[in-house]
Each structure stands twice: as C-alpha cells, then as structure tokens.
Amino acid sequence: MTVARTWAVALSGLRGDLVEVEADVSSQTPEFSIIGLPDKALGEAGRRVRNACTNRGLDLPKRRITVNLSPASLPKRGAGFDVAIAVAALATSVEMDAAHVASTVHIGELGLDGRLRPVPGVLPAVAAAQRAGHTRVVVPTANAAEARLVDGVEVHAAACLAEVVRWHGGRTEAADLAPVTAPIADGTDDAPLDLADVVGQPAAVDALVVAAAGGHHLLMSGPPGAGKTMLARRLPGILPPLDDEAALSVASIRSLAGETVTRLSRIPPFESPHHGATAAALIGGGSGVVRPGAIARASEGVLFLDEGGEFPASVLDALRQPLESGMIQVHRSGVAATFPARFQLVIATNPCPCGLYGVPGAACECSPQAIRRYTRRLSGPLLDRIDIDVRLQRVSSARQEVDARVVTTADARRQVDAARGRAARRWASTPWRRNADVPGTWLRGPAAPPPEVLRPLDVALRRGALTLRGYDRLLRVAWTVADISGHDQLRLDDVGRALFLRRGASA
Template sequence: MTVARTWSVALSGLRGDLVEVEADVSSQTPEFAIIGLPDKALGEAGRRVRNACANRGLDLPKRRITVNLSPASLPKRGSGFDVAIAIAALATSGRMDADRIARTVHVGELGLDGRLRPVPGVLPAVVAARGAGHTRVVVPAANAAEAALVEGVEVFAGACLAEVVRWHGGVCDAAPLAPVQGAIVDEPDDVPLELSDVVGQADAVDALVVAAAGGHHLLMSGPPGAGKTMLARRLPGILPPLDDEASLSVASVRSLAGETVTRLSRTPPFESPHHGASAAALIGGGSGVIRPGAIARASEGVLFLDEGGEFPAAVLDALRQPLESGVIQVHRSGVAATYPARFQLVVATNPCPCGQYGVPGGACECAPQAIRRYTRRLSGPLLDRIDIDVRLQRVSAARREGGSRPVTTGRARETVAEARARAARRWAGTPWHRNADVPGTWLRGPAAPSTEVLRPLDAALRRGALTLRGYDRLLRVAWTVADIAGHDTLLADDVGRALYLRRGTAS
C-alpha cells in the first residue's frame, strides 16, 4: 500500500504550525477516518472529500482511508485542511507526482461539487509555511491575492479540486494551476483627514501631536460638540506609515477576522467599537476558532473608544492587561490564541451622562450619584495607564475666529516623524524606538535626568498624587515633549509640559 504525504497549516491566533497530512489505505470496508485531534468541522472533511471527488470524476480508493494529522498532539480546527486531505487520499493510488505533493502546502475548504472555497487566515498560514522553509503553496482562487502578498513563496490558486489534481500530474479533464502574479503590495491609501479642520482647540491639537510622536495613550473629556471624535479620527493620518512587518501583521489579523485582504496598507488601522460592545467583541472569541477582537484589529494603530463613560466597567478593565503587555491572550475551553495588541488607546468621554456638567452656560440635570457612577466607569488603574489627559470646552466665536494658524496634517506628520527620529537616535542600541515603549527602570536609571528636573515629579509621588507607574509615564511624555522641542536633554520645562498634559490624573 502507498502512503501519501503533503502539508497544511494549523492556526492558533497569528501563530501557524505546519501539519503533515498522511493518508493510507487498507483492504477493509470503505471508510474515511481522520485522526490527530481534529475538531468537529475537520472530522467531517471525509464526507466533503468523497462527494467532491465523486462529483469531479476523481477516483478515490473504495477502501478504508486513514488520514493522520501530525503532530498528533496539536489540536487542529476548521475546514482549511480539506484540500490537503483530498490530495493525500487521491495520491495513495500512486498516479500523481508524490515528490511535488510532499513539497507543497495546501490550504482550502472543499465544496461538495469540488470547488475550492476560501477560508479565513490564509495570509498568516502562508507566512507560517514560509517560516517553516516551504516555498510552494496551493490556495483557493478567492484567497490568491492575499496569499501572493508574502514574498519568497510561489503561490498557485485553483477554482476546483480537479485543477489541483491535474497540476500534481493526475489524469482529469481540467486545466493545471498557474502561478499567481501581480500582488498589490503598496497601493496608495486614501487621503488622510485634514487636521486643520479642527479650529479653536489648539491645546488639544498639540496634545494629539505629542501622543502621535511618542505613541502615548490619550483621554479627551468634554461636552458634546467640542471636537473629541473629530480629533481622534485624525490621529492615524499623522502617525508614521507602517513598515513591511507591521503591514503584514495588520493584514494577517484582518485575514483571520474573515475580511478580504488584497493589499498591504501603510496607514495605521483605526478601530472604533460601539459602546454597547461586549468584552468578547473587544478581546476576541468565538466557538472553536477564536477570531480577533477590536483590540487585535487595532494593533499597530489606534483603538478609539467614543463615549467611554457608556462602556461597561468590565469591558474597559479588559484593556488593562493588553495595554501593559502589548499582546492579548484569549482562552476558551480547550483552545487559546494570542494576538498582538500594540495599539494607541484614545478615549473620549463626556463629563456626565447629559454632557453639561461644568460646561459654561450649560445646565446639567444629572443627579450627583449619576455623575459619580458615570465618571467611575474609567477606573483608577485604567486611568493610570493613560499618559495624556485633555479637557476640551466648546469652541466660542472668539476662539474660532482668533488664535494662531491651524496645524495641517502634513505639518503635524513632519513634526511627528522628526520627533520619532530623534527618539530612535537616543534609544539606539536598545530594543526600543518610541518613548512610550521604554521601561521605567531605564528612564529612572541610565536615562534619568538631574534631580532638579525631577523635583516636581518626586514631590507629586511623595504626596500620593502620582503612582510610580504614573511617574514613569510622565517621564515618557516629557521625553516626547523634548523631542518635539529639539532638546537633547530633559529640561524642567519639558517635565512641566508633561504635567500639564496629564493634569487630569496627576492633580
């Protein structure tokens, strides 16, 4: 009897593990058995393979077929193994090129008529195949564009199983596969929103530029109509473009979420979940296959929580761990997945449920208990992880007509790029490039400024107005202020500016 072997990929979050698919036949009653920790969807692959082969006129052995997925200890989920199982089972007859089959990774689901159906996660699967040393992958035609985004891998796309069989040397009435060409890697993105549209909020615009320059988290509070959402949506436009690795990571998360990926975008992602979203929608979840939530989809970009006071406290507190670690771990019964969570958090909230508390000329009708309950949705530990706190007021006629010339998106982007370049030079030789990533032990150790410069922070720490985590975050913001100002060392004015930007949580 002939044992045929090929390859597929098992995904757990963004991590992909190569799975060897072995097929063997025996002279027993016709049966199709799949072993190696398959889930229910994968366990049903035998029926799909038999019907697909019959409807495409492909001769599947009419004996007992045993398919082993190795390593057997690794859980396998989903229908993306169908094509690999079908090819391995058909190859037991010895009528195809066994060497080519053994050097090819197959990803895709089969329809009962033999069509190759698209599956989510093809992009990270191809990345995993490349990382394991494979250079040839077969995918469904609908997934061809995203698979071709991975350099160094020859991608072949098919519309039906018969095309894959013919390409492997089998005899059938179908055209062989052809390599996929012309993947779009750097298609120009949409024109970013213009920052100069924001008028009368000079302090808030400055805070937004500081947040972008250092990668800091931002809280904006103020009445409705003050421009909080308008400012937040302009943050991605002033952030530096994504590099190749970050672009591929963003596209891989989109692929796992089931979105159609046809190009690598250089614009940082922007996610804005509704305040009615559950904790599972934020961190990710699902039955069997864990899908990424808003936190993972915002990685390398911005997670914007509009109406932050309306989010349930439990949902907001789910942000605390990923804000510190930069990853989000999702655990379900018998399965776990890890996704990146390197995002900038921007929270916009009103001062009270009606939005009029403390507003000049406003009439707040909220009860004191309602105001306290509303403001306490943002817990102390979460606020302690936010670097910049900006209080906005409605724009009056005088502020709209007067003031300095508005900052444009282009100018702000240049300022951010120059500040980040200065920070990268300072932290050269370390694992960090942005001020927001530098640990406190380094800021208070090798990079510590003079005692005179640190005096205001030390005083706030002694009074209990500042935690040690807040102390470190203020130092990070101060370094970003210094980078924007062009200072090579940290000055007292830089620390004072950082305290001003964090006045909502430091006072």
C-alpha cells in the same frame, strides 16, 4: 502507493504550525476516518472530500481510508484542511508526483462540486509555511492575492480540485470550474482627515501631536460637540506609515478576521467599537476558532473608545493587561491564542450622562450620584495607564480667527516624524525606538536626567499624587515634549509640560 503525504497549517492566533497530512488505504470496507485531534468541522471533511472527488470524476479507493494529522497532540480546527486531505487521499490511488505532493502545503475548503472555497487566515498560514522552510503552497483563487504578499513562496492558485491534481502531475478528464470569488473589503485607502478642519481647539491639537510623537495614550473629556471624535479620527493621519513588518502583521490579523486582503496597507488601522460591545468583542474569541477582537485589529494603530463612560466597567478593565504587555491572550475551552496589542488608546467621554455638567450657559439635570457612577466607569487602574488628559470646552466661534494658528495634518506629521527621529537616535543602542516603549527602569536608571529636573515628579510621588507607573509614564511624555521642542536633554520645563498634560490640560 498505499500511504501518501502532504502538508497543511494549523493556526492558533497569528501562530501557524505545520501539520503533516498522511493518508493510508487498508481494508476493503469503504470508510473515511480522520484522526489527530480534529474538531467537528474538520471531522466532517471526509464527506466533503468524497462528494468533491465524485463530482469531479476523481475516484477515491472504495476501501478504508485513514487520514492522520500529525502531530496528533496539536488541536486542528476548521475546514482549511480539506484540500490537503483530498490530495493525500487521491495520491494513494491516482498517479501523481509523490515528491511534488509531499513538498507542497495545501490550504483551502472544498465545496461539494470540487471548487476551492476561500478560508480566513491564509496570509498568516502562508507566512508560517515560509518560516518552516516550505516554498510551495496551493490556495483557492480568491485567496491568491494575499498569499502572494509573502516573499519567497511559489503560490499556485486553483479554482477546483481537478486543477490541483493536474498541477501535481495527475491525469483527469474533469473540466475546470469557475473560481469562487470573495468580496474585496480593503479597497482604496481613504484619504487621511485633515487637522486643519478642527476649529478652536489648539491645546487639544498640540496634545494630539504629543500623543502621536511618543505613542502615548490619550483621554479627552468634554461636552457633546466639542470635537473629541473629530480629533481622534485625525490621529492615524499624523502617525508614521507602517513598516513592512507592521503592515504584514496588520494584514494577517485582517485575514484572520475574515477580510479579503489584496495588498499591504501602510496606514495605521483605526478601530472604534460601539459602547455596547462585549468584553469578548473587544478581546476576541469565538467557538472553536478564535477570531481577533477590536484590540488585536487596532494593533499598530489606534483603538478609539467613543462615549467611554457608556462602556461597562468590566469591558474597560479588560484593556489593562494588553496596555501593559502589548499582547492579548485569549483562552477558551481547549484552545488558546495570542494576538499582538500594540495600539494607542484614545478615550472620549462626557463629563456626566447628559454631557452638560460644567458647561457655561447649560443646565445639567444629572444627580450627583449619577455623575459619580458615570465617572467611576473609568477605574483608577485604567486612568493610571493614560498618559495625556485633555479637557475640551465647546467652541464659541464657527470660524477660525484671522490670526489663529492653523495646524494641518502635513504640519503635524512633520513634527511627529522629526520627534520620532530624535527618539530613535537617542535609543539607538537599545531595543526601543518610541518613548512609550522604554521601560521605567531605564528611564530612572541609565537615561535618568539630573535630580533637579526630576524634583517635581519626586515631590508628587512622595505626596501620593503619583504612582510609580504614573511617574514612568510622565517621564516618557516629558521626553516626547523634549523631542518636539528639539531638546537633546530633558529640561525642567519639559517635565512641567508633561505634568500639565497628565493632570488635565484645558483646551
């Protein structure tokens, strides 16, 4: 056979495109060339393939080998094409089952000794192969667990190239090698932190439950030690577990980020980037292969920005577009990638650089100009996308009062599940299930409550105290308050509670 074919996958974000790998042997001049818009890492695959084959006793033809990656107009990046290129090249001279080779997708990087090394993004790559109708894939042994998370695909895990050749019906005397292992980064899920640990912040706990029930964004401001971080870290524990689609999306993003995924976690992710993070770290990027940033890794979960006032304004403003669209598009020279960005934003900030402005019994040493500069880091357009604003004060007692209402994580989760169930039934005839996802045109149109219920919002809109975006966000929070209260229709007190939460509820 002079021309052999097999398949690989080119990833762009979570999207995977099937690439046909063709190998052809022509003249007597020994050469190995790869065409079809490869990047530098892929262009070097010829050397890795030659050495891997030689060291495994697999003889490539000592002639000109041309490997074509089709479609030629699609950019291909990374070393994940190595195995497909090697198998196609070997199939031109080694007797293998041509139909078996041509119907198999190969994913993996080759070491010089012929071992298959793990690569990032195997899970979305296998999912792309399955969507394209392929039912058989070869992956490195270290990536086998995540590849098997995709239903309907036969996964063959191989430790070395000789194994792959034998699996395709070829004969080789080369001994098998020990597989390359990869560190497992997703061990047992941590037990959710309990809300019962929070002392003396009942209003903040109530606001956290409202945020979880409706999928709303939350701002918490207050002095250091008031419990902002403690509250934020307990939000994932009261969110509903991820369904199959969301869990697969989360696992795919983690795979793209280079983590070893062995199972689908049902706990919503929690991302907390440092306030020194750059816009690229938040959005995602990289040279050649685009990696997901904190926004994408937090999708289906919580993005927590601690010390929000310390983040550069340009970094914070990068959140505005994904908060509205639910996705993030990363454009780099010659490459573009789209990632999901369906996260709940939680921002914790101090009232001033020293954190003591307005704290009873404390002396703030910040100048008025420093306080203004600090608070302006959170721009008006970003604050307009925040649904709930909570102002915390320091706790005055280290122990719970005897008659104080203690809300546990289990109690809060039951409230959240019941409220989300009411919302899902109300929006059953629409594409939406959470209040935070319902567009304003629907809330002000088919689902609009009586005019007397909307009167406080209409007055605030006329006075300029609200934008139309803020109006819609208040309506979403009001519906969530109604769901928690068990109201079938929106009431005036639900709107009043939403206004209270929007304007800075004091905890």
